[in-house]
Amino acid sequence: MIEIAPTDRVFILTGAGISAESGLPTFRGEGGIWRQRRAEEIATPGAWKRDPHFVWEFYSMRRRKASEVKPNPGHAALAALEAAIGDRLFLCTQNVDNLHENAGSRNVIHMHGELFKSRCESCAQPPFDDAQTYEPPATLPRCPCGALIRPHICWFGEVPFHMDRVRRGLGECTVFIAVGTSGVVEPAASFAAHARAGAQARTFYVGPEEPANRSSFDQLFLGKSGEILPKLFRAL
Numbered sequence: 001m002i003e004i005a006p007t008d009r010v011f012i013l014t015g016a017g018i019s020a021e022s023g024l025p026t027f028r029g030e031g032g033i034w035r036q037r038r039a040e041e042i043a044t045p046g047a048w049k050r051d052p053h054f055v056w057e058f059y060s061m062r063r064r065k066a067s068e069v070k071p072n073p074g075h076a077a078l079a080a081l082e083a084a085i086g087d088r089l090f091l092c093t094q095n096v097d098n099l100h101e102n103a104g105s106r107n108v109i110h111m112h113g114e115l116f117k118s119r120c121e122s123c124a125q126p127p128f129d130d131a132q133t134y135e136p137p138a139t140l141p142r143c144p145c146g147a148l149i150r151p152h153i154c155w156f157g158e159v160p161f162h163m164d165r166v167r168r169g170l171g172e173c174t175v176f177i178a179v180g181t182s183g184v185v186e187p188a189a190s191f192a193a194h195a196r197a198g199a200q201a202r203t204f205y206v207g208p209e210e211p212a213n214r215s216s217f218d219q220l221f222l223g224k225s226g227e228i229l230p231k232l233f234r235a236l
Contacts (some may be wrong), residue, residue: 009171014093018182022069043155059151060133066097074225075103089171111160113153122147176201183211192216
């Protein structure tokens with residue numbers, strides 16, 4: 001059990017593992033081969049320039065899959081923790097689905113973007129809610145400025161979103177918890193080490209297997225997050 005004192009500030013990082021427990025295939029798993037292409041070859045600015053129809057077909061598939069799943073007890077436990085400690089919880093996710101929000105979390109930082117939002121590829125108009133699928137022979141959507149509308153996703157080679165807020169959260173936290181993340185993908189793989197060194201936070205990991213950055217954690221809770229998280233927190 002992790003005891004959370006009234007003075008603690010908790011930073012939680014979630015990865016693909018928590019969504020996989022809801023039945024949503026992981027990014028790397030579902031895209032290991034998709035129509036003979038690796039996901040990493042589809043989710044790039046270069047792929048978008050070469051064939052935006054093909055990229056939209058991929059993200060339309062992901063939208064369909066994400067719309068079919070529901071939050072699990074792990075998502076619900078994090079929403080309950082937010083309700084208990086309010087803005088002392090900083091919830092950052094590498095996931096692009098909306099399962100945290102569907103479970104009741106109100107303040108979620110999506111560092112890799114949001115699957116059910118789109119934005120103009122060119123102008124500075126803000127992202128907008130969009131659950132449409134755009135598959136052949138559908139015409140791709142365009143912004144009033146004339147440019148194509150793209151998924152609001154941080155692709156390989158692009159800078160993750162909200163990094164200023166993330167860095168502040170890491171610098172302020174006294175408890176850091178990573179849930180269902182491999183510890184491989186940067187910059188998130190370094191968050192635990194930053195929290196530990198800078199804020200001298202206590203660091204914990206929850207997931208079925210040891211992460212690649214295991215040395216950055218004080219304690220590991222190995223198992224399904226949907227089974228561990230509902231029993232993990234004790235707010236003092």
